[in-house]
Amino acid sequence: MGKLGAMGMFGAFGAMAVVMFLIMIAVDAVFLWFGAKFAKIEDATFGKAFIAALAAILGRLIPFIGGLIAFLWIIKTVFNTDWGKAVITWLFAIVIAIVIAIIMAVAVGISMMAFL
Secondary structure, X not given: OOOOHHHHHHHHHHHHHXXXXXXXXXXXXXXXXXXXXXXXXXXXXXXXXXXXXXXXXHHOOOOHHHHHHHHHHHHHHHOOOOHHHHHHHHHHHHHHHHHHHHHHHHHHHHHHHOOO
């Protein structure tokens, strides 16, 4: 295997960062989509959830309170719903993310115990 060089390493890390960014958006979109389905938002699609997740991630550059209001407004606008259902969607997305994180932590912990 040849030497990659500084520019090659920079390019590889840049490509990896782009892929991880897209994966992060897709995972956020899945949680938003499930949250929208749970809140019974009509015409909730994965594409709309992806757009909302992308806009929300970009909106996280705003301080937390402004970002939270912007995030809720994005959900409200993209899914064409009211503020209450937008809050329910946001909260349900957080709950799903926490539950899946706990399940993954337990699964990794159990698999790690196999090596002890």
